[in-house]
Amino acid sequence: MALEAALPDAAAPSRSPVSPRHSRFSRPHWTLVAGALLLLLVALALCLGPTLAPYDPTAQALIRRLKPPSEAHWLGTDHLGRDVLSRLLVGGHFAVVIAAVTLTLSVVFGTLIGVISARKGGLVDEVAMRAVDLLISFPEVVVAIFLVALLGPGYGTLILALTIVGWTPFARLARGLAIEINAKPYIRAAEILGCSRRFIILRHIIPNAIGPISAMAFLRFGHKMITVGGLSYIGLGIQPPHADWAAMMAEAQPYIERAPLLVVCPGLAIFLTALSVTWIGQGLSQTGDKP
């Protein structure tokens, strides 16, 4: 989204006192380790969720509705008597999958467009960058809501909506990095040796630019996930009865005074997942493997 476009996040050079040449081999930043461990935990829970879940996440039992935590139901039950722990274990898929696919597409398109327009210049560059200037200011939630209104909710709609706006900051960053790399002696050497433009882009520019770009992707992951969750929260994302963290919070809101845990637990799940990827992104950008 435009809001983070002006951020110096991933592109900012590390201010480490260690020279860049050595920092590549230096110890990774602690947030990278902590974030990776946390994300591993979340990923494990999401992958093994369906087998780990003690109950069927959609099985209702109205007799046991809104029960506090007990030995049978570790985190209690919701307003339809469904087991909260089981729903938590399977409830991350929608937001995480959409965020991951969106960011992968955004990185691929954004990097290619940015690098090619930096390398080609001229009209291609002009058209691409003006498109970035404009699309980057579109509020992505609003674009998503309109596409949902026209195409109906679902994975495809949300991935399309978030990618339309999402590739732009990556294109801007990739173009900036590519221009910097283009001035390096090894690119000049490759040109003199007669390497094709495609070879230079694929073998020299992209591998050297991918560090800051992937840091940016991780830094944006949490935001994307929270945006998808927001749409699910207001009923424009995943549809019931599928378990989803944000949708669970929306369903639990009327009972918040009686059973605050129903809102706290899914919120904590989203928060921890978002925090883990943000930490990884921060760690990546501070470990500093800039060319």
Added chain:
Amino acid sequence: MWHFALRRGTVLLLTLFVVSVVAFLIPYIGEGDPALLVLRARIADPNVDPATLEAMRRQLGLDRPLAIQYLAWLGDALRGDFGLSFIRRAPVGDMLGGALLVSITLALSALLLALLVSAPLGTLAAMRPGGRADTAATLLTQTLIAIPEYWMAPMGILIFALWLGWLPSAGWDGPASLVLPALVLALRPLAYFTRIIRAAMIDVLDAPYITAARSRGLGMTQTVMRHGLRNGAMPVITLFALWLAGLLGGSVVVEVIFAIPGMGRLIYEAVINKDIPVLQAGFVAIVALAVVINTLVDLAYLAINPALRHSHGA
């Protein structure tokens, strides 16, 4: 400078044209027949008499070529006339104006609050990068970025409205009802503002004129106040404007949770009720505002910072 302004202006007009065409075509994309949509909205009976449908089509001018229809619609839209809402029967232009005012009030309160906290926080962090204050600020911003607003909002309602009873839980009357939503909306911009202020201040505090001021015996606080803040302000103003554009409509989740009659909720309800005229007007208004603000920010950047004028050739 003028060359750049002209170019951005052209692209701006081109975008507004594309946006208006898309908005105009919205009723054709869904069910395909605008006359049927209007008729369904007016009478509840799902079985529509073909003769009535034909009469309606002629009455609304929907039998004319698409280009003529577009020009007529655009002419009305430029005068602020987007027709009547299918649901509320009120002029869409008026509904939009009211909602926009609410959203701007909410967005400005949240962003000013965020700025008020992030300016000292970011500056403090920048004074000694890697120091204790910096680490604390970094941890805080990472945490705030990862908190969903639809988690903070219900928890805020639970604590301050239901348990303590200090604030209203929802609605839009009086300054008290503004506090919780503004607080919730302020968290994420607060994090981003702090980060950009920190980065800007680190750059500024490295500058020779700061060393000069310090070596002439000016205290650190005064140096930061007099020279630092003023020179580090530009990226912050940019980010502020971009957030303002993003929150008009982008605050939909918070507006829905707190039942605030702003732009986000207006569009949300239009989507739920398939209120086509409101959807069209909302789409045009939000995107146009975002694009215009973005263009103005870019131009202001060039106008204020002469050093960029020549480097912006590409």
